[in-house]
Amino acid sequence: MDFHTNVCIFAAKMTTITDIAAALGITPSTVSRALAGNPRVKEETRIAVQKKAEELGYEPNVVASNLRKGQSRIVGIVVPRIHREFFSNVIGGAENILNQAGYNVLICQTLESFDAEIKALKTLKNYRVAGVLLSHAINSMSGKHVKDILGSTPLVQFDRVFPDLPGAKIVGANCEGAYKATMHLIESGYRKIGTLAGFMTSQAYVERLAGYRMALEASGLPYDNSIVFYNTIVRETGYEAALKAIEAGCDALYSSGAFSALGAVDALKEKGFKGADEFGIVATSNEGFTGLMSPSLSTLNQHPFEMGEAAARAFLEGRVDTQVIPMELIIRQSSNKNNKWLK
Amino acid sequence: MDFHTNVCIFAAKMTTITDIAAALGITPSTVSRALAGNPRVKEETRIAVQKKAEELGYEPNVVASNLRKGQSRIVGIVVPRIHREFFSNVIGGAENILNQAGYNVLICQTLESFDAEIKALKTLKNYRVAGVLLSHAINSMSGKHVKDILGSTPLVQFDRVFPDLPGAKIVGANCEGAYKATMHLIESGYRKIGTLAGFMTSQAYVERLAGYRMALEASGLPYDNSIVFYNTIVRETGYEAALKAIEAGCDALYSSGAFSALGAVDALKEKGFKGADEFGIVATSNEGFTGLMSPSLSTLNQHPFEMGEAAARAFLEGRVDTQVIPMELIIRQSSNKNNKWLK
DNA sequence: AAATAAAATTCAAACGTTTGCACAAATTTT
DNA sequence: AAAATTTGTGCAAACGTTTGAATTTTATTT
Known part of the structure; x- marks a missing residue:
């Protein structure tokens, strides 16, 4: 029909x-x-x-050409959600590089569903794409399914990667970034620093927590599991966790995400905090809003666009190594003690 | 090689x-x-x-299948920039619907270049895609090139559309939205309302300006071209235009874009304005940051995700009509006279 | 049991390219 | 001037699938 x-x-x-x-x-x-x-x-x-x-x-007719040549100039990109700021930037960066090299991109979103990820990978294989750029759905537990489906199709994993899969990997400097952010809080004079941690099923969050811990221990501060708030990545849970952190006597938070930090700011405002001299926050992910809200949030810029470019280049160059994209600490009002939030 | x-x-x-x-x-x-x-x-x-x-x-092997059948299950999407919030949401919505119908999406970004748009359309035609969802580069002047390249390939234009092209069009209710926003300012008691207008080469901006004008005239207020600030769509130009608007004695602005409104807020803060009782702003585009900044911006939500869904459905159903997606007025601090910006 | 109808399968061509091999023509070498 | 080389084209098969028409097999009717 x-x-x-x-x-x-x-x-x-x-x-x-x-x-x-x-x-x-x-x-x-x-x-x-x-x-x-x-x-x-x-x-x-x-x-x-x-x-x-x-x-x-x-x-x-590139379809005929592809059939005859047994290869295509299409690269598949699989992401949890296209319209999440981080991923749309990765895609934008990758498309840019790939397009210059004569490739086009076929996009699939998994909406964080493991089954959808499998379906997407099968679809891409059926199109005999030249390669796949993949960031896993959050509830994928291993990379076994990828190997089975993709076979010899070149694979580049980014952001959410599985070490057991061969091929190139592009990851953020999670541990180092978290270390830098926490160290910045420590050096700014904060003394009881909690953290809004993510899901420990995700490598990235595990590493961020590790970096946070390393910074504390390197500075002789205690690592206190009672002020580590796990599974806190959205605004609501960030708000609730921040209330508990305040209760516990924290004077700062390192957040593994940006939206949870936003929730934390909600809590601080509600509790009458007036500036970074009272409570400091640094968040991961330099989402657009972090620089525009009040107080503006100090963040770790993950450089998603550059990550997309790196993933594309890794594919084009046939790399099989792991690249670490440094995170850049951007200090704004939320962790600047000399700066009242509301001026 | x-x-x-x-x-x-x-x-x-x-x-x-x-x-x-x-x-x-x-x-x-x-x-x-x-x-x-x-x-x-x-x-x-x-x-x-x-x-x-x-x-x-x-x-x-869907490549072989496509060749034999002379058609593919790929829909091309052409946008100026993937990682712009509006477009990434459109893409996300479209992908969702298309995927459910068994289609996949091939994405091309033009980076606002007319030549890149032509190249993208040719590429999609060469892949013999089942259809194309297109939002024009800003400097495209007519749709002639599209017809020439695409031939009989079904086309759905969205957001930035050319009336001379046949096929379905999905547009925002620009005129109506601008009318609603301006009327809201008038009803709130503002009396000299300027506008940050966009480029008059773009239909959407022309319509927004028309809606602004209609609201003024329907209310017996003069339409004054000296407080219509053309080509003002980024933060910097929004800032400069707002300074002029203040100088000219305006007490409110309707902005055709969100980033220019952000610049306007910069100007207001700099000039010491303290709340919506002194100066009101409503912006088009409910970008994520608008609800999180201070003051939070009143906006017109264009429902980009739903626009993408509508574009996808228009393709699937073979529609050739024009659908208007209503804009929803979201009243926040920037136009709420009872609400000081900084509380 | 023969004739007919229906069901299941095969045949062969097609989709538009690409490419190894063969071949003819032009050019160079002996 | 014959032999060897280079240069330019053509032939035909292949890529993996789909599909109209032909054919075989099976079931139904006379």
Whole structure:
């Protein structure tokens, strides 16, 4: 059943390589070679072919070409959610690089569903894509399914990666970033620093927690599990955790996410905190809003766009190593003791 | 030259329909029909084929299938920039619907370049996509090129559309939205309302300006071109225009964009304005940051996700009409006279 | 039991390219 | 001038699937 019957009844017959050949009294092979710039075809006929192709409005059928060549110029990108700021930036960066290299991107979102991830990978394999850029759904527990489905298709994992899978990996400097952020709080004079930690099923959050702990221990401060608030990544849970942190006597928080930090700010405002001299916050992820809210949030910029570019380049260059994208600490009002939140 | 030589030397031979046929001593045609659920193949052999397909780990080659069928299950989406909040939401909404209908999306970004738009459309045509969802680059002046390239490929334009192109169009209720926003300012008691207008080469901005004007005239207020600030869509120009608006004695602004409104807020803060009772602002586009900044911005929500869904459905249903997605006025601090900005 | 109808399968071509091999023509070498 | 080389084209098969028409098998009717 054709959905588009009412739109276009007669699909315009497109001119093929064979049409060009017929018009010039030569063979499709020669036309193919001419258009491909093969040096074994005479200059003269190459010109003639190009001219005729232009004249007939020829556009190559890449589906046929891909079938014959057994490979395509499409790279699949699998992300949990396209419209999450982090991922849309990764995609934007990757598309940019891939497009320059003559590739196009086929996008699948898993909406954090493991089953959808499997389906997406199968689809991409069925399209015989040249490679896959993948960030796992949050509830994927291992990379076994990927290997089974993708087989020999080159894979680049980014952000959420599984070490048991071969191939390139692009990850944020989670541990180092968390260390830097926590150290910044310590050096600013905060003394009881809690953390809004994420899900320990995710490597990235595990590493951030580790970095937080390392900074504390390197400074001789105690690591206190009672002020580690696990599974806190959204605004609501950030708010609740922050209330508990205040109760516990914390004077600062390192947050593994940006939205949980937003919730924490809600809690601080509600409790009458007035500035970073009273309570400091540094969040991971330099989401657009963090620089615009009040107080503006100190963050770790993960450079998602650059991460996408790195993933694309890793694919293009056939790399199989792990690259760590440094996180940049951006100090704003929420951790700047000399700066009242509301000026 | 194969980039991936070091990654995978032997491309795993994938099992084909022919392999299944050979294993069962039948013909590829029967296998094809069996897998397609054609009623002309015996129940018994259909089961056998499915079993063997499973056993051999068969995955269909959709490239071959597409070539033979002369159509694909890919829909191309062309946007100026993937990682702009509005577009990433449109894409997210469209992908969701299309995926449910068995389609996948190939994404191209034009980075606002007319040439890149042409290239993207050609690429999509070369892939013989089932349809194209398109939002034009800002410097495209007409839709002629689209018709020439796309031919009979179904087209759905969204947000930035050209009326001279046939096919479905999904647009925001720009005029109505601007009217509503401006009327809200008028009803709130503001008396000299300027506007941060966009580029008049873009239909959307023209309509927003028209809606602004209609509201003024419907209320007996003068339309004063000296407080219409054209080409003002980024933070910097919004800032500068707002300074002029203040100078000109305005007490409110309707902004055609969100970032220009952000710049306007910068200007107001700098000039010592303290609340919406002194100066009101309503912006178009309910970007995420608008609800989180201080003062929170009153906005018109364009419902980009729903717009993407509508575009996808328009394609699936073969519609050729124009759908108008209503804009929802969200009143926040920036236009709420009872609410000091800084509380 | 022969004739007819229905059901299941096979045959072969097609989709538009690409490419190894063969071949002819033009050019260079002996 | 014959032999060897280079240069440019053509031939035909292949990529993996789908599909109209032909054919075989099975079931139903006379």
